[in-house]
Amino acid sequence: VITKVKARQILDSRGIPTVEVDLHTNKGVFRASSPSGASSGLYEAVELRDGDKGTYLGKGVSRAVNNINEKISEALIGMDPTLQVQIDQAMIDLDKTDKKGELGANALLAVSMAACKAGAAEKEVSLYKHIADLAGRTTFNVPVPAFTVINGGKHAGNNLSIQDIMILPVGALRFEEALQMGSETYHHLKAVITEKYGLYGCNVGEDGGFAPNISSLKEGLDLVKEAIGRTGYNEKIKIAIDIAATEFCIGTKYDLDYKSPNKSGQNFKSGEDMIAMYKELCEAYPIVSIEDPFDKEDWEHSKYFTSLGICQVVGDDLLMSNPKRIERAMQEAACNTLLLKVNQVGTVTEAIEVVKLAKDANWGVVISQRSGESEDSFIADLSVGLSAGQIKAGAPCRGERLVKYNQLLRIEEELGDQALYAGDDWRNC
Numbered sequence: 001v002i003t004k005v006k007a008r009q010i011l012d013s014r015g016i017p018t019v020e021v022d023l024h025t026n027k028g029v030f031r032a033s034s035p036s037g038a039s040s041g042l043y044e045a046v047e048l049r050d051g052d053k054g055t056y057l058g059k060g061v062s063r064a065v066n067n068i069n070e071k072i073s074e075a076l077i078g079m080d081p082t083l084q085v086q087i088d089q090a091m092i093d094l095d096k097t098d099k100k101g102e103l104g105a106n107a108l109l110a111v112s113m114a115a116c117k118a119g120a121a122e123k124e125v126s127l128y129k130h131i132a133d134l135a136g137r138t139t140f141n142v143p144v145p146a147f148t149v150i151n152g153g154k155h156a157g158n159n160l161s162i163q164d165i166m167i168l169p170v171g172a173l174r175f176e177e178a179l180q181m182g183s184e185t186y187h188h189l190k191a192v193i194t195e196k197y198g199l200y201g202c203n204v205g206e207d208g209g210f211a212p213n214i215s216s217l218k219e220g221l222d223l224v225k226e227a228i229g230r231t232g233y234n235e236k237i238k239i240a241i242d243i244a245a246t247e248f249c250i251g252t253k254y255d256l257d258y259k260s261p262n263k264s265g266q267n268f269k270s271g272e273d274m275i276a277m278y279k280e281l282c283e284a285y286p287i288v289s290i291e292d293p294f295d296k297e298d299w300e301h302s303k304y305f306t307s308l309g310i311c312q313v314v315g316d317d318l319l320m321s322n323p324k325r326i327e328r329a330m331q332e333a334a335c336n337t338l339l340l341k342v343n344q345v346g347t348v349t350e351a352i353e354v355v356k357l358a359k360d361a362n363w364g365v366v367i368s369q370r371s372g373e374s375e376d377s378f379i380a381d382l383s384v385g386l387s388a389g390q391i392k393a394g395a396p397c398r399g400e401r402l403v404k405y406n407q408l409l410r411i412e413e414e415l416g417d418q419a420l421y422a423g424d425d426w427r428n429c
């Protein structure tokens with residue numbers, strides 16, 4: 001049984017406070033911590049911050065921490081940690097709001113993940129197996145990683161408006177090989193960038209991707225294409241991009257120069273222009289996935305673009321992992337893949353439900369990091385337990401990103417012959 005729940009404030013990968021929980025049971029102490037995004041939307045669960053400008057510039061999480069130590073802890077002591085649904089429901093009941101704004105989704109999520117780890121230990125199984133049990137699954141797909149290799153948008157101090165360029169080693173036979181392919185490409189890319197832009201170009205953004213001062217997506221894609229060519233893996237590695245277009249949508253136009261200090265205003269594009277650009281890029285580069293190609297409220301262009309069937313269309317800001325928005329997107333076919341960020345939902349049980357919703361509709365599923373990450377590797381186990389098929393956890397570089405990828409190596413090793421690398425089936429595991 002749960003004997004004690006103790007929270008504290010720690011720092012995330014951006015050096016900003018986040019919530020960490022130690023959940024004690026008769027089997028030991030189980031630790032989890034919440035991640036945090038750069039942009040948070042209206043429809044996602046609330047990240048509770050202190051707002052006291054004199055302390056951590058208002059970003060402290062002592063209220064969320066106190067809510068755990070003073071309220072949640074009392075409600076959970078004595079509960080069986082294997083009963084994830086009941087634990088999560090007890091916290092939701094205690095919070096009483098739709099968006100977990102009373103106690104904070106950052107508080108609920110850290111406790112929920114710690115309880116899940118305790119539940120696995122109680123059953124003496126690995127975390128991913130316990131998660132698979134909770135979801136009623138019996139097979140274990142190890143996801144294709146989407147490694148961020150170039151950062152832009154809100155995640156980097158360069159002029160690139162779009163947020164990430166990622167590589168997907170779909171042609172690997174095992175995750176271990178995918179990680180090697182990712183790492184080698186990353187280092188070849190470093191050399192390509194250094195040759196062109198000097199060492200300055202190799203500074204990295206928040207997810208560990210390089211942030212050379214390029215201003216166009218095409219320039220970034222050329223660098224990545226060159227790096228892939230140098231590895232010799234060629235068609236075994238595909239490219240994905242996260243446009244995060246909400247960040248630069250102005251009225252009905254998209255300002256692709258939004259970060260440029262001398263912007264001319266010449267680069268304003270309509271939704272139709274954006275579609276033409278995506279078509280062209282998908283022909284010229286091995287792009288298989290585009291995330292948030294339009295503003296989060298631009299349902300019309302999203303629908304039209306998805307109907308073209310050119311590539312996977314991922315809803316991140318469009319969906320905010322919110323079941324109502326996901327249902328609408330399904331009805332309208334406004335995208336065809338869920339990007340799940342656990343802290344936008346707030347509990348493990350709800351994360352499992354949302355993924356089920358997506359899988360039942362034959363959507364693809366990407367289990368995703370946040371730009372502000374912790375040392376927690378929970379999402380690695382989640383991605384295998386739910387056989388998501390895809391994981392986005394940043395570059396194959398930087399500790400808070402590698403904890404996820406390294407955990408996937410261990411899971412694959414433990415599973416042995418039972419491990420099925422998603423590979424070419426990355427969209428429908």
Ligand code: PGA
Nearest residue numbers: 036037038039369370371
């Ligand atoms: P965020 O970005 O964590 O900063 O919201 C992640 C993403 O857009 O995929």
Ligand code: ZN
Nearest residue numbers: 242244291316
């Ligand atoms: Zn995104």
